[in-house]
Amino acid sequence: xxxxxxxxxxxxxxxxxxxxxxxxxxxxxxxxxxxxxxxxxxxxxxxxxxxxxxxxxxxxxxxxxxxxxxxxxxxxxxxxxxxxxxxxxxxxxxxxxxxxxxxxxxxxxxxxxxxxxxxxxxxxxxxxxxxxxxxxxxxxxxxxxxxxxxxxxxxxxxxxxxxxxxxxxxxxxxxxxxxxxxxxxxxxxxxxxxxxxxxxxxxxxxxxxxxxxxxxxxxxxxxxxxxxxxxxxxxxxxxxxxxxxxxxxxxxxxxxxxxxxxxxxxxxxxxxxxxxxxxxxxxxxxxxxxxxxxxxxxxxxxxxxxxxxxxxxxxxxxxxxxxxxx
Ligand code: MEV
Numbered sequence: 001x002x003x004x005x006x007x008x009x010x011x012x013x014x015x016x017x018x019x020x021x022x023x024x025x026x027x028x029x030x031x032x033x034x035x036x037x038x039x040x041x042x043x044x045x046x047x048x049x050x051x052x053x054x055x056x057x058x059x060x061x062x063x064x065x066x067x068x069x070x071x072x073x074x075x076x077x078x079x080x081x082x083x084x085x086x087x088x089x090x091x092x093x094x095x096x097x098x099x100x101x102x103x104x105x106x107x108x109x110x111x112x113x114x115x116x117x118x119x120x121x122x123x124x125x126x127x128x129x130x131x132x133x134x135x136x137x138x139x140x141x142x143x144x145x146x147x148x149x150x151x152x153x154x155x156x157x158x159x160x161x162x163x164x165x166x167x168x169x170x171x172x173x174x175x176x177x178x179x180x181x182x183x184x185x186x187x188x189x190x191x192x193x194x195x196x197x198x199x200x201x202x203x204x205x206x207x208x209x210x211x212x213x214x215x216x217x218x219x220x221x222x223x224x225x226x227x228x229x230x231x232x233x234x235x236x237x238x239x240x241x242x243x244x245x246x247x248x249x250x251x252x253x254x255x256x257x258x259x260x261x262x263x264x265x266x267x268x269x270x271x272x273x274x275x276x277x278x279x280x281x282x283x284x285x286x287x288x289x290x291x292x293x294x295x296x297x298x299x300x301x302x303x304x305x306x307x308x309x310x311x312x313x314x315x316x317x318x319x320x321x322x323x324x325x326x
Contacts (some may be wrong), residue, residue, distance in 0.1 A: 010047040010101065011131035015124040017041035017109040018116035018166040019193055019285045019294050019320070022231040022253055023175075025209050025260055027160040029221075031228030032176040034183065034235070035166035038193065038320055043107040043120040045128035050102035054090065056082040056125060058105040073097040081118060085125035085151035092147055093133035103128060112199035114286015119163030122151035127168075141168040142180070156202045158210070172322060174235060182325075187241030189322040192274070192295045192306055193285065196266045197315035200290030205262050208289075212261065220260070227256050241324070247280025247296045254283035262288030269312050277301065277308035 016037040023033025053074040069082065074097065076083035082105075090099055103125055109117040126147045130139045145161060145168040152159040165180040166173050172183040213220035230249050237245040254271055257263050263271075267284045274282035274295035282295035293314075297305045306317045 008049055010049065011128050011135070012044060012046045013124050013127035013131060014042050014044045015120045015127065015167050016170050017120055018163055019191070019292070020114070020162065021285070021294065022234045022249065023162075023227055024114075024284075024286060024288075025206070025257070025262060026224040026227035026231075027162050027175065028158060028206060028209070029213075029224045030177050031224050032174060032231040033160075033162050034172070034174055034231050034238075035162050036172050036189075036191075036320065036322060037166055037170045038115060038318070039170070040318055040320070041109040041115060043105060043109060043117075043124040045121075045124035046104045047101050047128050047132040048104070049100060051100050053098045054086050054101050054103070054129075056086055056103045056105065058082060058107070058121065079154045081122065081151040081154040082125060084154050085122040085148055086129055088147040088150040089126040089129035089133065092139070092143070093130060095133055099133075101129070101132060110195065112201065112290065113195050114200060114202075114284070114288070114291030115193070116163045116167055116286075118155045118202075119148065119152055120167045122148035123164055123167040125151070141165070141170075144168040145180070146178075156206060158206055159202075174231070183235065184239045185241070185322060185325045186239050187243070188324050189238075189243075189320075190297050190299065190302060191320040191322070192279075192297055192302070192309060193292050193318045193320055194270050194274070194295065194309040194314035195292045195316045195318075196264075196270060196290060196313065198264070198266060198290035200287055202287040205287035205289045209260055209262065223256050223259055227253060230256075243280045243296055243298060247282075250281030250283045250294075250296060251275070257284055257288060264289060266313060267291070267293055270309055270314055271295075273308040273312035274305050277305040279305045 027033035278301035279295040285294040
């Protein structure tokens, strides 16, 4: 395999962004959650031969424009996420860090917007390094997600694993306690993802919820249980193809996220604008504190809701169509 410049190409992998439809935060405490891939935004990792130890070069869409990161396994510390992803893949393949390869990353996923930028990067590194190391043996999504989670833990502290799971499966999933299963969709889903333009920190938001739940364990356990039941009801609403029911569940999930203090006035404003313009339902998606909202629409309301989200301050509105199962 070679690239357009004729350089040898050992392997490559492209991985989508993600959006959480139900259950963020509660999923960290073992409750079920639902996540979707967002294929319009992607990370691509390419592995080429190099010298010395493995290196990762990354150009990605940071909150303040494109950023570069270069990491050499010979010098990277144990908490450097790109190095952690590459090390996990090399270890799984039985190779040492002195594998003479260079991994180049290109990402169009904005960081800090709840769209799984760091998880997609980790999954892309693990998948591409795995393909280069064992071209004959495709690693399954569960294995890739677990290896990539080692990098996610460097970024987010206590990550549930849902982000790496949905990026690795590249399909809608129901996720609980480290296990992902595919979701049955009885009708096509049309969604809009509106970026507030404000950066949130997943690590800070997860730590904030942890502190508050330590202070009010019973209250938070109830919120988490409720959110888990919403995710289970959503499985039925999705299978039956009922957007009205699904939208109502999304609205209730947003209320629970507000109660956990992870929403912001800007996110609430976007959610209200989407509902007012005719969305079946809307909620924040991801860890909150900034980031994005997700709205469920249909062909009739898509244009009006999209315009309302832009008017309410969204810096971008991305349509997402998920086909029915089978
Ligand atoms: C972040 O996309 C989702 C959170 O639930 C954190 C996690 O599950 O690791 C906030």
